[in-house]
Amino acid sequence: MATQLVYMEDFDVLTCTATVVMVGKTDDGRVDVQLDRTCFYPRGGGQDWDEGTIAKTDKTVVLTVSEVRLDEYGAVHHVGSHEVGELLVGDVTLCTVNADRRSINTRLHSAGHVIDMAIDQLGLDWVPGKGGHYPYMSFVEYATEVEPSAADDWRGKIEATANQIIRAGSSNVIRFMPIEDMHTVCRHVPDNIPKNKPARVVMYGEYFGIPCGGTHVRDVHDIGHVTVTKLKSKQGVTKVSYAVVGIN
Ligand SMILES: [Zn+2]
Structure with missing residues (x-):
């Protein structure tokens, strides 16, 4: 049941x-x-x-x-x-x-969205893939290839933009909608949205909606400072690893 x-x-x-x-x-x-x-x-x-x-x-x-x-x-x-x-x-x-553990997981997860928002704001059309928002390993992956010589430059730009977004602050709204309607508010709708829970989109401010079932900070300001620790491409996938100061 x-x-x-x-x-x-x-x-x-x-x-x-x-x-x-x-x-x-x-x-x-x-x-x-x-x-x-x-x-x-x-x-x-x-x-x-x-x-x-x-x-x-x-x-x-x-x-x-x-x-x-x-x-x-x-x-x-x-x-x-x-x-x-x-x-x-x-x-x-x-x-x-356990409120402390939930808060850590929520902040890390929300930071993954801010990385997405930063990439979007930088005008990069990188299609999001897998993500992991664990205290021991936080990353988001994109279907794109970045030249090794440009990786550190993008790493720094994404980090700076993510922290600008956090400092500016932005609250979220959630909307439940059929998966087939999500393209009207989301830039990317993955093919593998789980069917075993209600389909939901999370929207921060004027940014694109994100299909997501996780828990989110009320305002991105609550995340704290993000560092982008690594940006590495391999076989058409770019992995952006990050940390939230005070957590990991
Ligand atoms: Zn989410």
Whole structure:
């Protein structure tokens, strides 16, 4: 059964009540809980999963959540271990997401969008591909080839433009729309948009919309300072690696 994804409509919700609909075990013996709704972000789109707790509202049961995954049917699996008692189907619970970890993942993910916005503002028609927004590895890839002699120049320009965009500030709106309509507001619509969650576009200020299911800072100003650490081309793919000062 698909889980209602509370974070899709509001990035700031870090607690919610939910009812347990399934309790199982993972192959490696950890507890796997499904709820009717969740504010936990499951790993996806290059953004890491949330951690936190799911506690029965009378506090007689506490599950520590250490991994969150979305399956092909749209069900979110909260994987972890019981600290107190055991959750049962029908239990009414309070979900609490670790706010610091979420904030780090949100800022890193949003910084990836700002790199995109910077590339667009520089007039580069680089088609975005994969991205990873993890504290140990943050990057965005583009289907383009940059001459090695020009790489450092572009690296510096992208970094400077990204930080200008951050300093200028810009808030976002989210729009749910069918994938086939996304081209009306997005410059690039990837072929591999996941079908197991609501299709959504995130729009910052006057920039193009971005099809994305991740969580985002309310204003790009909240990201902090970005450094573009590396820009490297290989076989038609240019990887732009970045970091956010104070995080990675
Ligand atoms: Zn996003």
